[in-house]
Each structure stands twice: as C-alpha cells, then as structure tokens.
Amino acid sequence: MEREYKSTLRHTAVHTDKLLICSSFNCWRISIRMLPPLLLLSLVMRSLAWRNIVPSEGPPESHLASLRGIVEGPLAGWKAVFYLDPSLEAPVWEYVRGLLVGRNASYVLVDLGSDGALWSEEQPKELLRGDFMVHVVVFQNDPRPFFEAVSLQWNPQYLLFFSASNVTKNNLLLEDTFKGIERLLLVEETYLTSSASRPVSGMFTSFPFEERKIKSIGIWSNTKFASKEDLFVDRFESFRGYEFQLGTWLDDYPYLYQSKTKPEGYGDGLEVEMLDAMARVLDYKYNLTKESPDMMWGAFENGSWNGMLGMVHRKEKNFTVNYFVITGERVDAFDASVSYWMEGFGMSLMSPPPLPKWRGAYYSFTPFVWLSLAVTFVLVLIIISIQDMLQPEPFLGGVGSTWPYLLRAMFNNSIPRLPKAHWQRLFVGSWWLYCFILTTAYTANLIAFLTIPVFPGRIQTVQQLAESDYRVFMFDYGEFVPGALKTSKDPHYRALGDKMDLFQNYNDSVFPMLDGTYAYIESFSYNRILVYVEYKVENSYMLREQLYPGHLCWYFQKNTAWKYKFDHGIRRLVESGLIAHWIKVKTEDFLGRDFERKQQLRAKERENQALSLEHLQGVFFILAMSWAAGGLVFAGEVLRHRCDLD
Numbered sequence: 275m276e277r278e279y280k281s282t283l284r285h286t287a288v289h290t291d292k293l294l295i296c297s298s299f300n301c302w303r304i305s306i307r308m309l310p311p312l313l314l315l316s317l318v319m320r321s322l323a324w325r326n327i328v329p330s331e332g333p334p335e336s337h338l339a340s341l342r343g344i345v346e347g348p349l350a351g352w353k354a355v356f357y358l359d360p361s362l363e364a365p366v367w368e369y370v371r372g373l374l375v376g377r378n379a380s381y382v383l384v385d386l387g388s389d390g391a392l393w394s395e396e397q398p399k400e401l402l403r404g405d406f407m408v409h410v411v412v413f414q415n416d417p418r419p420f421f422e423a424v425s426l427q428w429n430p431q432y433l434l435f436f437s438a439s440n441v442t443k444n445n446l447l448l449e450d451t452f453k454g455i456e457r458l459l460l461v462e463e464t465y466l467t468s469s470a471s472r473p474v475s476g477m478f479t480s481f482p483f484e485e486r487k488i489k490s491i492g493i494w495s496n497t498k499f500a501s502k503e504d505l506f507v508d509r510f511e512s513f514r515g516y517e518f519q520l521g522t523w524l525d526d527y528p529y530l531y532q533s534k535t536k537p538e539g540y541g542d543g544l545e546v547e548m549l550d551a552m553a554r555v556l557d558y559k560y561n562l563t564k565e566s567p568d569m570m571w572g573a574f575e576n577g578s579w580n581g582m583l584g585m586v587h588r589k590e591k592n593f594t595v596n597y598f599v600i601t602g603e604r605v606d607a608f609d610a611s612v613s614y615w616m617e618g619f620g621m622s623l624m625s626p627p628p629l630p631k632w633r634g635a636y637y638s639f640t641p642f643v644w645l646s647l648a649v650t651f652v653l654v655l656i657i658i659s660i661q662d663m664l665q666p667e668p669f670l671g672g673v674g675s676t677w678p679y680l681l682r683a684m685f686n687n688s689i690p691r692l693p694k695a696h697w698q699r700l701f702v703g704s705w706w707l708y709c710f711i712l713t714t715a716y717t718a719n720l721i722a723f724l725t726i727p728v729f730p731g732r733i734q735t736v737q738q739l740a741e742s743d744y745r746v747f748m749f750d751y752g753e754f755v756p757g758a759l760k761t762s763k764d765p766h767y768r769a770l771g772d773k774m775d776l777f778q779n780y781n782d783s784v785f786p787m788l789d790g791t792y793a794y795i796e797s798f799s800y801n802r803i804l805v806y807v808e809y810k811v812e813n814s815y816m817l818r819e820q821l822y823p824g825h826l827c828w829y830f831q832k833n834t835a836w837k838y839k840f841d842h843g844i845r846r847l848v849e850s851g852l853i854a855h856w857i858k859v860k861t862e863d864f865l866g867r868d869f870e871r872k873q874q875l876r877a878k879e880r881e882n883q884a885l886s887l888e889h890l891q892g893v894f895f896i897l898a899m900s901w902a903a904g905g906l907v908f909a910g911e912v913l914r915h916r917c918d919l920d
Contacts, residue, residue: 337463338369340475340494341412341436344461345373347496348505352408353380355401355430357420359413359438360387366438370412386413390423405431408502412436416443421451429454429833432506437462444488447480454833457506461494479507482835483514510836513558521582521591522562523571527803528860529597530562539564545595547856548614552843563591570752571596574603581752583608586831593831597797599824601754611828612841614853618820619755620798621739621746622805624790625813626730638719647684647712654680654705661698669693683709686717735819739793740769747786748795750776755795755821767821784809795821799857803864 345354358370374381382401384393394402401407402425409430411417417435421428433455437443440463446452447460464476475494481487491507492498499505524532524541533542541562549560563585566572572583572594579587582594587607597617600610629637636644658676662668670676682689683706693699733739739746748756759771775792784804786792788811796804798820805811828844830837847853862869 337438337473337475338366340461341370342373343494343496344434344436344499344505345377345410348499348502349408349410351379352502353406355382355384355407355409357384357386357409357411357413357417359411359415359417360385361414362412362438363414366412366414386411386417386420388420390420391425394424394428399427402427403429403431408432408434410434410436412438413443414438418446418449418451426832431456432502433458434505435460435462439463444478447478447488448486453482454835456509456835456838458509459491459506477505479509481509483510483512483516510839513556513836513839515557515559517559517561518592519590520560520562521566521585521594523565523582523596524562525565526596526797527800527807527864528857529799530595532564543860544615544853544856547860548844548847548853549595551847551852552840555843556839572598573752573754574607575752579607583829586829589831593828593834595828597800598827598829599822600827601824603754604829608829608832609834609837611830611837612844612848613825613827614844614848615826615857616823617798617826618823619795620801620820621817622787622794622796622801622814623733623744623817624787624811625815626732626790629730637723638716650708651680651684658701661701665695665698669695669698680705684713686710686713732815733793734817736770736817736821737766739817740766744793745773745775745786745791746770746793746795747775747777750778758822770821787814793817799861803861807864 356374407430409432411434413435433452435443435446437460442464443462444460447458452458458479460478461475462478463473465473477491477494478488479491481489522530522541524530526543528543530541530543530545532538533540539562553559566581566585568580570581572579572581578584582596583604585591586594598604600613604610655673655677658680659673662670662676670679689702689706693702733742733744756771756774756776759767759774762768762771784794787794794801794805798816802816805814828840
C-alpha cells in the first residue's frame with residue numbers, strides 16, 4: 275500500500291496543476307478558478323486512497339505526536355500546503371495520512387519528489403506567497419532540491435519544516451533558499467542531555483541579523499505554543515546595528531538630496547527623516563549612494579534593470595528609497611513597500627507675457643459684446659431713420675444726421691434736443707439709458723485693464739497641452755514616462771509622447787522651457803524646486819493636472835524577509851501625519867515658508883502700482899482713433915460742400 279500511495283501522490287502532483295486534494299466540498303477559494311475535473315479528481319482520490327485509512331492504533335512516537343499537536347493545535351483552522359517526502363517510512367506515511375483525514379481546514383498536498391519548477395509555475399500567486407496559508411514540509415531526506423527549483427514567486431510567510439530523520443537538519447535554517455521566509459521554524463527530534471535520554475521535539479529557528487545563528491525556542495508543548503504567533507517567533511525584532519546598503523541618488527528634491535550642512539555623501543530630505551525615525555526603533559544603520567554608476571534612474575531595458583533598481587536587482591544594494599511609483603513591472607521583479615505618498619509628474623511652462631497695453635482699450639468687452647453693440651447700433655439707426663421719414667416734419671433730416679445723433683449717447687455726451695413726438699422721445703430715452711449702462715461698464719473695466727497687465731489664457735490640462743503648439747521634453751535618466759506616453763491608449767497622452775524630446779543633461783532640458791516653446795516634465799515636487807531654485811525662474815507655473823499620479827514606495831530585493839518591519843514603520847509615519855509634515859518642511863527649505871501664499875502676494879503688489887505712459891497706451895490709442903474718425907468726417911463734409919457748390 276505504501277508504494278501504491280506514493281505512486282498515486284506523485285502522479286497527482288505532476289498532472290493536476292499541483293493543487294491536489296481539498297478537505298471537503300467547500301474547497302479553498304482559489305481552487306474554484308481551476309477546471310471542474312480537478313475538483314472531481316480530488317474527491318475521487320480522497321475516496322479511493324483514504325477509504326479504509328484510520329490513524330494507527332497504539333501510542334504513536336512522541337515526535338510524530340508533536341506533529342499532530344502542531345497541526346491540530348496552533349495551526350488548526352488555517353489553510354495549509356503540505357509537502358510530503360516520498361522517502362518517508364511506512365509508519366510515518368500512515369500516521370500523516372491519518373492526521374490529514376480529520377483536518378477540517380482546506381489544504382493542498384505536494385509531492386517533494388516532483389519537479390518544483392513545473393509545480394510553482396502552474397500555481398496561482400495566492401498559493402505561493404502571502405500570509406493566509408501555512409506551508410508545512412514533512413521530510414526524511416534533504417528537501418532542498420525541490421525548493422531550489424521553484425520560481426521566485428514562491429515565498430510563503432510561514433514555513434515549517436518537520437524532520438522525520440534521526441539526523442539533525444537544522445542547517446536548513448541557514449540556507450539561502452529560505453532566507454526570504456519571514457517566519458521560519460524547524461521541528462526535529464533531539465535529546466535534552468545525551469543520546470541515552472528520551473528524545474523530544476525541539477523547536478529551532480534562525481535569526482539572520484544575529485550572526486546567522488540557529489537558536490532553540492523550546493521543546494514542543496501544547497500550552498507554550500498555543501497560537502500561530504507563539505509557534506512562529508519574530509526573527510527580525512531588531513536589526514542589531516546592521517548597516518544597510520542603499521542604492522540612491524542624492525538629487526531628488528525634496529525626497530533625497532545632498533545635505534547642506536554635512537560632508538558629501540550625507541543625505542537630507544523626506545527619505546532621510548523616515549530612515550532616521552525607524553532606525554531609532556529597529557536599530558540599524560544605513561549607507562547612501564551618491565548616484566547610480568550608469569547615471570540612470572531605474573528601468574528594465576535590454577533584458578536587465580539599470581540605475582538604482584539595477585543595483586538592487588543584482589543584490590549589490592539592499593533597497594532603494596528614491597522617487598519610485600508602484601508599477602506592475604517593478605512589483606514582479608522587486609518587493610515594494612507600502613505607499614507613503616502620492617504624486618505624479620508635473621509639467622512646467624513659462625507664464626505667457628502680458629499682451630500689449632494698447633489692446634486693453636478693447637478688452638473691456640468680449641468680441642461677442644462688441645459685435646452685439648455694432649448690430650444694435652445698426653438696428654436702432656434703421657428704426658430711427660424710418661420713424662423720421664414717417665413724420666410730416668423730419669426731426670433729424672436723414673441718415674447722415676441720425677447716426678451722429680445716436681453716437682453721442684454711446685460716447686456719454688449730452689443730446690442737444692429731443693424729438694417732438696412722445697413715442698419717439700420714449701425710444702430715444704430707451705437708447706440713451708442703454709448707452710449709459712454700457713458706457714459705465716466700459717469705463718469701469720477700462721480702468722482695470724489699463725492698470726493691470728492682461729495675460730492670455732494659460733494651459734492648465736493635458737488635453738490643452740496636447741492640442742497646443744508646445745513640445746514637451748524630459749531629461750533621459752531611465753524613467754518610464756517617455757515609453758508610457760508613446761504607447762498610451764489615451765490620445766492626449768500619446769500626442770505628448772509623439773512630440774517629446776529627450777535630452778542628456780539638465781541644462782539642455784531646462785533651457786528650451788525658458789524660451790517659451792517647451793513644457794518641462796519632471797516629478798512634481800522636484801520640478802517646482804529645480805526650476806525655482808536652480809534656475810531662478812519666477813515667472814513659470816505648473817499645470818494643475820499631473821501625469822501618471824501614483825503611490826510612492828521603497829523597492830527591496832525580491833523576497834526580502836524583513837521588509838514587513840519597514841512596512842509597519844512606514845504605516846505609523848503616514849498615520850501620524852509626519853510624512854505630510856516633512857514634505858512641507860523640506861519643500862519650504864528651498865522655496866521659503868508659505869511659498870504659494872507669497873507668490874499670490876507678490877502678484878497683488880505688482881497690481882498696486884502708479885500709472886505710467888505705458889499704462890495709458892490704450893487711452894492714446896482711443897484718442898488717435900477718434901482723431902482719425904473726426905478727420906475722415908471733416909474730409910467728407912468738405913467734399914460734400916464743394917460738390918453742392920458745383
């Protein structure tokens with residue numbers, strides 16, 4: 275029966291997507307995504323293989339009894355993955371099989387004799403990693419060949435080794451294959467004093483930051499290890515003064531930059547504040563990198579990662595803390611921390627210059643209002659002319675005398691005489707009231723437009739920028755934005771990608787913006803500080819809309835076991851409001867306190883200034899137009915007088 279069961283287990287592990295046997299019809303949720311035949315196969319296998327199997331009679335060995343105590347005690351009710359060694363002895367096989375028969379929680383069986391790579395590639399991500407399943411390895415021989423072949427996606431949070439061998443296997447706890455496991459435990463048969471004493475089930479784990487030592491956490495006891503947290507101890511309670519190597523670039527305002535008061539290589543900014551705050555609790559040190567060796571930020575190009583992410587991916591650095599947003603491509607290759615801030619890429623443009631002062635003369639009304647005035651004047655002129663023609667004695671004597679009469683009201687001049695007919699007086703009075711309202715509004719607006727500079731409308735959205743004549747540009751440091759814009763499904767984003775230029779240094783990339791022909795793309799906070807501080811540009815502005823706003827995070831090496839300690843620390847900093855406070859403080863270090871409010875005050879101060887000849891250009895323009903119109907009328911009257919004499 276032992277040979278028959280092992281053959282059945284191996285066959286099932288290889289040919290049924292490696293998700294083998296569930297404990298009941300109410301199977302584990304992710305198995306629902308599998309094909310229906312798999313569920314049927316699970317039930318058939320359970321019925322055929324375990325129909326007549328019951329736990330072995332008689333008192334079991336104390337060590338195997340520890341396995342039952344663990345599975346039915348602290349791990350009871352938890353979904354689990356059981357890895358079984360095909361070389362287990364027959365009594366162990368029978369005992370484990372009987373133990374699993376009565377389990378009331380969903381579980382998965384895996385044969386350690388199968389191909390680990392094939393098994394892991396065909397499993398859903400939820401089974402391979404995460405904290406809602408416990409992985410239990412029951413083995414006789416070395417289980418490493420199976421786990422050395424699994425994919426990088428395999429990284430359970432809880433991993434328990436149960437050794438059925440008489441030889442110590444605690445060297446497993448120091449293997450690099452399992453260094454990414456957050457909670458790691460080995461249960462093996464051991465002796466308290468000598469080999470002559472009664473064996474007990476020893477509980478061992480390793481503490482990587484304590485010189486990678488293997489430590490005993492006690493002897494199995496139902497009372498001492500009553501819960502999963504008691505069983506799987508925290509291996510990273512402290513980092514014991516370890517010095518982390520960080521892949522960074524000290525040119526990332528206001529997040530990470532060269533300190534103004536410390537020697538070269540010492541950083542400042544939000545990231546330093548976060549690192550220092552957590553270092554006091556977790557007991558670690560860190561070393562920053564001034565810049566990446568290839569002068570790239572971090573992108574996947576030509577089959578490998580470059581920049582700071584490349585340093586982390588090659589395991590040259592432990593993690594990076596610069597401005598990186600969470601993307602699917604990066605999450606597949608690295609472990610991302612929880613998000614600590616949300617920001618996108620900002621676009622800077624030069625503020626458009628004010629329009630010529632003389633144009634303020636007609637800015638009091640919109641073009642539509644001016645057109646309405648002209649149409650109204652023509653209609654009133656026609657109506658008054660018809661009224662004048664219908665009277666026995668004409669009041670004005672023709673169109674030539676009517677339009678100057680009506681025009682006097684539009685220039686706020688008095689009317690020398692009124693019509694005799696009452697109905698005509700009411701019409702002229704209505705026209706005069708209409709003109710009085712218009713001239714009052716025009717005069718009020720004219721004063722404002724003559725004294726305050728008039729600016730054309732600013733571009734404020736991505737759509738407006740995409741439809742404008744502006745080109746966009748960016749410093750080529752390996753960020754994902756250029757490629758994302760060119761391949762975007764959004765037509766406006768794609769339009770920006772089509773007219774994007776990449777430059778190789780910051781000077782070349784910023785100066786085109788100063789010429790007023792380009793929009794400069796960079797991370798929002800860094801963009802604002804760079805343009806204002808480094809290039810002393812005060813008459814620029816940033817679009818309200820940001821490109822690719824995303825959650826910022828830190829990136830660690832894939833399957834970093836202690837990342838959760840930083841996740842906990844970052845959450846506490848975010849929830850306490852310190853992240854928002856530090857962002858504000860570090861930005862004000864460059865732009866000054868209340869930067870936005872002071873910008874508004876400076877704008878108001880520019881509005882309150884004495885009138886000069888430049889402000890009166892519109893007045894002289896109106897005067898010149900009036901003289902020109904008067905000259906034309908005078909010339910027309912002279913010509914008419916001469917024609918009458920002839």
